[in-house]
Amino acid sequence: MTLAWPASYSHGPVGVRPLRLRDAQAWSEVRIRNRAWLEPWEGAPEAHGRAPWEDRHSTGVYLALLHALRREARSGRGFPFAVTWEDRLVGQVTAANVVRGAFDSATIGYWVDSEVAGRGVVPTAVALVVDHLFDVVGLHRVEANVRPENAPSLRVVDKLGFRCEGRHERYLFIDGAWRDHLTYALVREDVPRGLLHRFTAG
Numbered sequence: 001m002t003l004a005w006p007a008s009y010s011h012g013p014v015g016v017r018p019l020r021l022r023d024a025q026a027w028s029e030v031r032i033r034n035r036a037w038l039e040p041w042e043g044a045p046e047a048h049g050r051a052p053w054e055d056r057h058s059t060g061v062y063l064a065l066l067h068a069l070r071r072e073a074r075s076g077r078g079f080p081f082a083v084t085w086e087d088r089l090v091g092q093v094t095a096a097n098v099v100r101g102a103f104d105s106a107t108i109g110y111w112v113d114s115e116v117a118g119r120g121v122v123p124t125a126v127a128l129v130v131d132h133l134f135d136v137v138g139l140h141r142v143e144a145n146v147r148p149e150n151a152p153s154l155r156v157v158d159k160l161g162f163r164c165e166g167r168h169e170r171y172l173f174i175d176g177a178w179r180d181h182l183t184y185a186l187v188r189e190d191v192p193r194g195l196l197h198r199f200t201a202g
């Protein structure tokens, strides 16, 4: 256990906390119910793509995923946050690909249940996680990669003031093909009083 993990934060009805064993049922239910909402935007290796969505989101798969994510967290390579709305699991913000040294950077990914979309849940959760990465983990840069067609996700990075660094062609394998992505990033100096403070101050 380190100072940086486990960690939990909240702002109003939105919370972020480590994924837990007892999230298995809720995670499987929300992921299976949101297939059409999530599948166009989520990376999956080609071999996974051939397995039925329901099989890739069983409680057993969740437990294997959690095991792998916890291993990453123990070694400081990733931070797998559950996103909650009024204490109910509604999504994830995951910081992955943590590289230390002169780079001190991580990549974040996120999703939320379509039932609570449009309430600012993910921008708030991302702000809480980014503040943790900058202030507690000590990273300098956070990036997010978004498909140019993903208008809601582009709104998230725009609302949070991430800068567009450029376009990567055929960057991630998503929904059956290699898809271009726009890379957005934020560095610690951009938010001297914290990202949540800047976001909520408007």
Ligand SMILES: CC(C)(COP(=O)(O)OP(=O)(O)OC[C@H]1O[C@@H](n2cnc3c(N)ncnc32)[C@H](O)[C@@H]1OP(=O)(O)O)[C@@H](O)C(=O)NCCC(=O)NCCS
Pocket: 037, 038, 041, 042, 110, 111, 112, 113, 114, 116, 117, 118, 119, 120, 121, 122, 123, 145, 146, 147, 150, 151, 152, 153, 155, 156, 159
């Ligand atoms: C992208 C996503 C995480 C945004 O989360 P969120 O908590 O809804 O974020 P916001 O509330 O700030 O809404 C962002 C934009 O989504 C759009 N939106 C809102 N409600 C929506 C709905 N019910 N359906 C579709 N789009 C909606 C709006 O354009 C909104 O921007 P606005 O606030 O300026 O109107 C969410 O849409 C999602 O999980 N999508 C599927 C997975 C995904 O795309 N993940 C990101 C991959 S890079």
